[in-house]
Amino acid sequence: MRILLITAAIPYPPASGGALRAYGILRGLVEAGHHVTLMSFGDSSQDTGPLRELCDEIITVAEPTRTKIDRLKDLLLSQQADIARRLFSEEFERRLVTLLQQQPFDIVQFEGIEVACYIPAVQQAKNTKIVFDTFNAEAELQRVIAEVDRANPRRWHVAAYSSIQSQRIRQYEGHLCRMADAVIAVSPEDAAHLKRYTPDKHIYVVPSGIHVDAYQAEYETIDLGSNSIVFTGKMDYRPNVDAMLWFVNQILPLVKDEVHVTVVGQKPHKQLEPLLEKPNIKLTGWVDSVLPYLHSTDVYVAPLRMGSGTRLKILEAMACGCAIVATDLAASGLSEDARSAMVIVNEERAFADAISKLLSDPQYRQQLGDKAQEAVRKHYDWSVLIPRLLNVYEGLGLG
Template sequence: MAELLILTPQLPYPPQQGTSLRNYHIIKGLAPRHQITLLSFLEEGQTLDKAAPLQALCRQIVTVPVVQRSIGDRLRQLVTSQLPDMAHRLYTPVFAEQLRELLQQNSFDVVQIEGIELVRYMAIVREVSPQSRLVFDDHNVETELQRRNFWVDVCRPHRWVAALYSAVQMGRLGRFEQWACEMADAVTTVSEADREQLGGLFPELVTPITAVPNCIDITFYEPSSLPETADLPRYDLVFIGKMDYRPNIDAVRWFAEAVWPQVLAVRPETTWAIVGQKPHPAVIRLGEQSGITVTGWVEDIRPYLLGAEVFIMPFRVGSGTRLKLIEALAAGKAIVSTRVGAEGFPIRDGQDLVLADSAEEMATAVLHLLHNTEARTRLGENGRILARRYDWREIIPLFDDIYRSIGVFA
């Protein structure tokens, strides 16, 4: 049994979106074999009082409220610092001091950093607890993500400011991400595709990189997980995600501008729900269009997922793998996705889901599935089979192998 200290960017409970889903299942999977201390930021509205299942898995949980940065702070840091914006996002003296105290009071075998926003704290671990092994769980290849953002935005004049931001961040993120990988004893990514991208970006890196895929509890998304009397909201199309996240915003805006009019032209009664917390003003405005509903935060996404006819993933930018895809597969939904949306998964086009990159291809695929119950059923059945490979019980033990490889014997 090893002593683990895990750092997370937000309290991983309730596990309702990508980062918290991954982190919660990491903790849940490791807790039976290791002693876990959790040091986490606490976002607005989060409280330990409502996180009893998480508390039961951890020996100790220490939280620090997120400090919101103003636009002025970000502009000043952009000009005066050579670090990328993400390096400043969650770096606070209070969190640093809490980390120092935990390291001084305990002897941790492993300190695991969940996400690039927290890697500046690696220097403190090396200083205070040099015997601890450092594992950097890189949820996205952020340098590659910014490169993709740049090429999407530079083609649209009204997005040139965003493209300029990405151009500045690419170089800074490249240096920062490389530093983090070199500082760590082991690096993990969420897919083989990300592992290859990271290795390609930093070919001289000697730190071992291992893919530990994103995972969920697939039983949680099966139709039987809800009461038979549950009233499911019925929408033809559903998109689910954290709606202040740049790739999600771009996905729904592109679908609304380029695909949605084609769908309505053929099937004007079609309905579409955009489900997820913190919708950006540009997303909220989409709710003014015919047939589109923007829900904002919902307590449970499963009714929307299970009540949908087709699940859409119209991503043009992104990195890592999208947990929402595994959720939709586990729920037995017919899925239409771009190749970026399905990146990192061994997808069989036309069998597990339908791949469509252009607006015309996506509109055609969506309309075909809305008119074809048999095709939706077939895709859903195949999707459930694929989802079984991404159950947390299958994936999380990979971390034990990584710990052993860096000299930590459980």
């Protein structure tokens, strides 16, 4: 098949959840014998690594500039969801339409809601199926963010904004799902949320995955200090910022041991700046690879209180054999044996006690790590997941 994959950014290096998923899908489709053209926002001069060899063609368009004034106008003067306009570009749309006129594609697959604004432009193409890969149940994500922010009077204005966006995104997500020939969610939970907006639409589930072998090679270790704890993620992403603030302020003081916390991830938000004053906490910023940190830590934490989708950060930690403590939300969407390979707790005291128990019991850490590696290979290696994606295509009469 000839497949056009549309992404919000060049998925290389695959350093974020969205990039990891898009890269895994792209590589898996090519390895399965299909031809993939990639169209993304980005700079034509940027390093695309192995994508250049994997793709038939890579097309990049400069990301549109959208100011806070533009966003405020949309909030006050329109009923559109902010995310519907975030990456809209007349130049991107023009080049997409031209490409479809020049080349036939069996499938145009949209990776995430940010680029799904171009679905109408593809509907005119003959004999082309539209696949909407949702990444997140975005309306539900915004609803949870609003709920968390309402608990803090200083963030009521943010909660109000998120609540408005949740309502608008719900309508938008439903509209996008109805236009697509196939809709993919990354977890049964996300599929259930999307099904509420489009009850007549079948929602396929294809979890996000990783190439497990890449995480189990030999890596140099890093001295993270005694009783080390690691968290990974894009650190200007709201759910990750909230997770670390909650962890450091509410959970960490309850941990019995003296610990060393390393927060690994690009673009730390200014809200995290007070953490830099704490001697036992380090924010790395951008790193070439999270793997040395995952292979070196005693405990990996995922104290997420908001978010949706499959948490690729957890899959990476599992593949590296980490002992994981996570909230139920962080582990949602995972298989039962994957969930049984970590400690799942929601209360602050219970979270702290779970960390202390793991730090005091190396054998227990090893047992959890071994179970995690087995579960992630069984359920979340791309060799297992790409056939599920191809089954979606077969359901459209392709393949």
